[in-house]
Structures are given as C-alpha cells and as structure tokens.
Amino acid sequence: MRYGRFAQSAEPVQPALVDELKFMLEEExxxxxxxxxxxxxxxxFIFSQIAASEQKHMDTLVRQAERFHIDVDDILVQEVGDFINPDLAILYTDLLTLxxxxxxxxxxxxVMIETLDIEDLTANLQxxxxxALDQVFANLLQGSYQHLDAFNLALA
Known part of the structure; x- marks a missing residue:
C-alpha cells in the first residue's frame, strides 16, 4: 500500500503535530x-519479536498520518538504517558501533532505546x-513500557 498524496484537510493541522508525528514515526x-x-x-528471539511490535507502532502512526492528511512517504521509503532526521541517523550509527x-x-x-521512547512519548502527552494524538501516544507508551520490562527481565 502506498501512503501519502492526500487531499488537503479542511482544517490546517498544527505544525507541532505534523513534526512530532513524523519524528515519532521515525523514532519507531x-x-x-x-x-x-x-x-x-x-x-x-526477543529482538525479532519486539521489532515486529515496533512495525505495528509504525503502522499505527501511519494511520494517524492518514487521518490528518500528513504525507510520510519520505520516511517510509527509507531503507533499514537510513533516516531523514540527522540525530536519529547518528543515534542509529552510535548504537550499532557498540x-x-x-x-x-x-x-x-x-533498554536505552525504550527509555528514550518513553521520555519522548511522556513529553508528547504533556x-x-x-x-489530538494523546490516545495513540498513551498506547505507544504502554507498549514501550512492556518492551522495557522484557529487556530488563532478559537482563536479570
């Protein structure tokens, strides 16, 4: 399915909502x-299982982008490991140099990734x-806490 290329929304969407939705999609x-x-x-197995969950988080955010007529094709066409946001590109490289x-x-x-995700989602809820994205962010936050718990349990 191809996302994007939507008709203009009747009401303009706040730029902050557009920016944060795109950022969170790319963070997922x-x-x-x-x-x-x-x-x-x-x-x-924990990594492939949680990677599949992260894909579901991405799908959720794509549906929200569709809801608000926000084009996110620029993010979705990126290959694994490629990012538009330079900070996320650096973080990806830094994490995989460990x-x-x-x-x-x-x-x-x-643990580091889920902690970052929790911090960002918590800030978004405030x-x-x-x-307009509170329920979605709350659900993603719950998922991130579950992932964090799974990683901590595996470390224990």
Whole structure:
C-alpha cells in the first residue's frame, strides 16, 4: 500500500503535530531497524519479536498520518538504517558501533532505546499542541513500557 498524496484537510493541522508525528514515526523506525540488526547479531528471539511490535507502532502512526492528511512517504521509503532526521541517523550509527554481538550489551541497547521512547512519548502527552494524538501516544507508551520490562527481565 502506498501512503501519502492526500487531499488537503479542511482544517490546517498544527505544525507541532505534523513534526512530532513524523519524528515519532521515525523514532519507531529506529527502534525497529536496530532490533532487526540485533536479532541478526544475537539470534535472540526477543529482538525479532519486539521489532515486529515496533512495525505495528509504525503502522499505527501511519494511520494517524492518514487521518490528518500528513504525507510520510519520505520516511517510509527509507531503507533499514537510513533516516531523514540527522540525530536519529547518528543515534542509529552510535548504537550499532557498540558490541551488538554481546548479548548483555545488545539487551542494554534495547533498554536505552525504550527509555528514550518513553521520555519522548511522556513529553508528547504533556504538550497541549499534541492533544489530538494523546490516545495513540498513551498506547505507544504502554507498549514501550512492556518492551522495557522484557529487556530488563532478559537482563536479570
């Protein structure tokens, strides 16, 4: 399915909502892409399982983009490991320069990603400009807490 190329919305969408929705979509892509690499490097099922969950998070955000007539094709056409946001591109590279074949290090990378995601989603829930996405962000936040718990349990 091809996303984007939507008719103009009757009401203009707040620029903050557009920016944050795109950022969160790309942050979920970062998580998915890193977990796919960690699954390959470690052969741990937890990474492929959570990568699939991150894809569902991306799909949820794409549906929200459709709802608000926001074109996110520029993000969706990026290959695994490629990002538009330069900070996420650097983070992806930095995370994968760690010893990703070490199981403990790989699980700690998962903890780092989920902690970042939780911080960003929590901040979004406190921003009144993003109220239209509160339920979506709350659901994603719950998923991130579950992922964090899974990584911490695996580390224990």
């Amino acid at each position: 892509k970062l998580a998915r892409d890193v977990y796919l690499q960690l699954a390959e490097d470690t052969d741990l 010893d990703t074949q070490d199981v403990t290090q790989a699980l700690q990378i998962g 921003d009144p400009q993003l109220d």
